[in-house]
Amino acid sequence: MSTAFISEETLLSYGATYKKVNKGDLIFMEGGAACFYYQLVEGRVRWVNINEDGREFIQVMIEPGESFGEFPLFDDQPYAASAIADDDCVLLRLHKTNFHQMLRSNYDIHFNFTRLLVSRLRFKFLTLRELAYNNPEQRISTMLNYYKRLRGIEQKPCKLHLTRQQLADMTGLRVETVIRTIRTLHERGRLTIQRGKVFY
Amino acid sequence: MSTAFISEETLLSYGATYKKVNKGDLIFMEGGAACFYYQLVEGRVRWVNINEDGREFIQVMIEPGESFGEFPLFDDQPYAASAIADDDCVLLRLHKTNFHQMLRSNYDIHFNFTRLLVSRLRFKFLTLRELAYNNPEQRISTMLNYYKRLRGIEQKPCKLHLTRQQLADMTGLRVETVIRTIRTLHERGRLTIQRGKVFY
């Protein structure tokens, strides 16, 4: 998952172009029409829904090598969520028609793409079940595990690159609840807090 | 969505076989290994997670023409959820290797399959957002809308083929809460209750 999903060379050969965006920039917006395949090269992207009150729900945190915003390329419906640069980012953009050309002419890419969708669906299945039935402690633990696994299976605890607010925005809990729960997990030795940052 | 996703003839030509299952039968179980592509021909299938306490979380209700349980065919991991016949069913089963053969030799089928995954992901995005932030009323309304749309866009209210318990198992609420909420929706004229059954 940490290696590029489709190699940069391949994308470039089909006409993809690099684009830089600054931290906080909106890459595309929920409800809008789409004509690009996006793949993150560097940085991090929040793929989020924002409700009327301005509250965010983070669907996925996109890491380098992953694609995002690809639904509309398949069903011609609007974007299901907005993409916001969580950091300064470099991304690759490939036009819809070229993207389809690429899938059509290369079975392995198409198949790998399908695999990515399946892994996303698995994650959603898992999350949904957690959100539906579990207490804050389990919800948060599940998220921590997921985002740890993404970084390879290094067993050593390392600094979590998510704020309490972001964890809240992924689990449907409130910041205060996340803070209190993480405190509890710390007291139980399930994770470490150093200068307020979580090590897991 | 109501038409068969891959035509029966096509599936049969690749060696698929029919199978009947009775209401309540387990078709496959969460955590198990998979070697078949399944497509529902007749009846209805609950695709669910069951937790330690025996509570179900319904991920999707499968309608005729839809496939289910296809994740393991792409990533060789176990089933993400169990499939239970919600009614007497007829299904088509295609062996994994033949399924892959079919995708490889027919771009359109592969593409359509990808489209199905995308539509599932959209549904999951929607559901997750709802579960995370909304009150029972909105959660239930969202589910009602989704399962109404599946049956074509007939605007006339028709009988909902979901029990209160099943709605609870999809939204992470308790039966009593669903019952009370549906009552409220009825009082507000958002739906009708006749002999205890919901018309929407």
Place this chain on the structure above:
DNA sequence: GGGTAAATATGATTGGGGTCATATTTCACC
């Protein structure tokens, strides 16, 4: 190093859905 915004922390209070108990209705089946 001092200033400042963001992130983390913590207490007090509240409210909404969960839980439990029990009743009533619906419907399939003989």
Place this chain on the structure above:
DNA sequence: GGTGAAATATGACCCCAATCATATTTACCC
């Protein structure tokens, strides 16, 4: 048409996360 199981209904009470208010720590920048 009577019977029993499943589904629906309803009240009373409770608990836990949300809410609100405020304090403290961390980190970044001139």
